[in-house]
Amino acid sequence: xxxxxxxxxxxxxxxxxxxxxxxxxxxxxxxxxxxxxxxxxxxxxxxxxxxxxxxxxxxxxxxxxxxxxxxxxxxxxxxxxxxxxxxxxxxxxxxxxxxxxxxxxxxxxxxxxxxxxxxxxxxxxxxxxxxxxxxxxxxxxxxxxxxxxxxxxxxxxxxxxxxxxxxxxxxxxxxxxxxxxxxxxxxxxxxxxxxxxxxxxxxxxxxxxxxxxxxxxxxxxxxxxxxxxxxxxxxxxxxxxxxxxxxxxxxxxxxxxxxxxxxxxxxxxxxxxxxxxxxxxxxxxxxxxxxxxxxxxxxxxxxxxxxxxxxxxxxxxxxxx
Ligand SMILES: NC(=O)c1ccc[n+]([C@@H]2O[C@H](COP(=O)([O-])OP(=O)(O)OC[C@H]3O[C@@H](n4cnc5c(N)ncnc54)[C@H](OP(=O)(O)O)[C@@H]3O)[C@@H](O)[C@H]2O)c1
Numbered sequence: 123x124x125x126x127x128x129x130x131x132x133x134x135x136x137x138x139x140x141x142x143x144x145x146x147x148x149x150x151x152x153x154x155x156x157x158x159x160x161x162x163x164x165x166x167x168x169x170x171x172x173x174x175x176x177x178x179x180x181x182x183x184x185x186x187x188x189x190x191x192x193x194x195x196x197x198x199x200x201x202x203x204x205x206x207x208x209x210x211x212x213x214x215x216x217x218x219x220x221x222x223x224x225x226x227x228x229x230x231x232x233x234x235x236x237x238x239x240x241x242x243x244x245x246x247x248x249x250x251x252x253x254x255x256x257x258x259x260x261x262x263x264x265x266x267x268x269x270x271x272x273x274x275x276x277x278x279x280x281x282x283x284x285x286x287x288x289x290x291x292x293x294x295x296x297x298x299x300x301x302x303x304x305x306x307x308x309x310x311x312x313x314x315x316x317x318x319x320x321x322x323x324x325x326x327x328x329x330x331x332x333x334x335x336x337x338x339x340x341x342x343x344x345x346x347x348x349x350x351x352x353x354x355x356x357x358x359x360x361x362x363x364x365x366x367x368x369x370x371x372x373x374x375x376x377x378x379x380x381x382x383x384x385x386x387x388x389x390x391x392x393x394x395x396x397x398x399x400x401x402x403x404x405x406x407x408x409x410x411x412x413x414x415x416x417x418x419x420x421x422x423x424x425x426x427x428x429x430x431x432x433x434x435x436x437x438x439x440x441x442x443x
Contacts (some may be wrong), residue, residue: 130279130302131175131248136396137418138175138208138348139168140407145186151217158197160409161190167411169204171418177305177348177405179210179253180238182219188241194214196243208303209238210251210283226256228267228339234275249303250277252293254284265296272299281305284351287332290345303346304336308402310394310437311354320442337400352395352404352415359387368439377434377441379429385419390433392420397430 144164146157155364158373165176170329177186188209195202214225225231235250271277281303282290293303308315308428314332321327340347358376362369373387381386408414425433435441 129414135173137173138177138405140177141187142182145190146185158193161194175206181215190242192241206248208249210253212253224256226259228263231370247280250278251281261296287336287339305348307351308349309354311357348403350405372436383423386416388417390419397425
């Protein structure tokens with residue numbers, strides 16, 4: 123069995139700073155000084171509270187998120203040495219959003235990785251993610267390109283996102299660099315990863331969106347699970363405008379537990395995810411340093427089994443079968 127990401131990076135934090143919203147709005151072409159200041163505040167706060175993994179992608183704010191981080195490193199070179207930097211390639215997205223499709227061809231991966239590294243003013247990515255599966259991927263060609271980039275020192279470890287067990291095993295069969303992580307949407311709002319486990323042998327399981335067996339495969343193969351959307355985009359912890367009765371009830375329960383455990387609601391949402399024994403690393407998409415700090419408190423609590431199940435039953439709107 124391969125060892126988990128913490129073996130490759132023993133210093134990696136459990137929480138990850140997600141940087142999808144760095145670099146200003148998606149619809150402006152350039153970054154501004156205030157975007158770099160924002161990144162500085164977030165990254166230094168993250169390091170202060172023990173978060174040292176940074177999650178990026180080439181497409182975030184159309185390249186401006188990586189660019190902002192690169193400008194930050196130019197300003198404060200020493201920061202880079204304290205961070206584990208992961209970025210993703212494999213989605214082709216034009217600024218006008220008129221093209222959005224996947225591309226894991228060797229040519230595109232090579233171009234995208236080189237562009238990301240240039241934007242980051244760096245020599246290498248610690249972990250290179252393939253952002254989404256590309257049905258047109260030719261395994262050998264993709265594997266060759268990745269191996270060449272690896273030999274050139276452009277990335278240290280490989281990872282995937284939004285892939286199921288079979289897709290990961292297929293890629294790994296042709297690539298000698300270990301696939302060390304899989305990033306999927308998992309949260310109290312997107313809890314099909316739990317439904318998959320509890321509705322086995324029931325017709326309702328046919329409608330489950332989570333790729334069956336992926337959680338188990340990743341743990342067995344030493345592929346670290348990372349959760350995007352882990353704060354449920356603030357659904358249960360902000361001023362949600364939802365009129366869904368399960369969301370309303372769950373928001374109230376999150377609030378009650380927050381008071382009981384002495385943390386902010388965000389921390390309860392994360393603690394629910396982290397109570398799962400798969401040792402999931404939540405990727406936090408907040409751009410707010412106060413929210414980052416309050417979210418980090420999730421590490422200081424452990425939800426009881428009863429509270430964990432009551433949150434699950436509240437969001438699913440019925441008892442477990
Ligand atoms: N692999 C993939 O396909 C994929 C897809 C999407 C995202 N990601 C990664 O995962 C990270 C997180 O994903 P995400 O941003 O979709 O989800 P998230 O972390 O669940 O949500 C972050 C968003 O929710 C808001 N929020 C959180 N708590 C709040 C509260 N209490 N009140 C009000 N607003 C609140 C944040 O606003 P503030 O900024 O104001 O706090 C931010 O806009 C991204 O940054 C990115 O790195 C990966």
